[in-house]
Amino acid sequence: MAAWNTGLFDCCSDGGICLYGWCCAPCLYGENAEKIDGSSCFGSCCIWYLLAQCSLCCLVHMGKRQTLRDRFGLAEDCSDCVATTFCAPCAICQEARELKFRSAAHGGPAPVVTQPMGAPMYSPYGQQGNMQSTYEQPAMRKQ
Secondary structure, three states, rough: OOOOOOOOHHHHHOOHHHHHHHHHHHHHHHHHHHHHHHOHHHHHHHHHHHOOOOOOOHHHHHHHHHHHHHHOOOOOOOOOHHHHHHHHHHHHHHHHHHHHHHHEEEOOOOOOOOOOOOOOOOOOOOOOOOOOOOOOHHHOOOO
């Protein structure tokens, strides 16, 4: 089993994730859930938030954390139940950092830098085919 890239309490090792997790832990949980197994970000966020009102968010969070560990072969650094019950924001941030690290390490989605050129030209009148360049009108061609 591999070790996590950061510890449970290394929240400040990534300031952006730390701030996001502190300001809106349910939203970060939703994003993590979507990346882990394709769950709905909005649905996961709402379920976590509603269950957190009764201190039961660990019920859904524990399963997602287990799925993440299974996916990447991560060792259980402390009990998932303990981490998600008593340190939920720290666990969410740790998961987000791990997903960010794994995405960057494996190439992740690359941004499109340029738009492809040389696409076929289409007439605004719906006629496809050989269009004349605006600089070379049929009446202006050299004979």
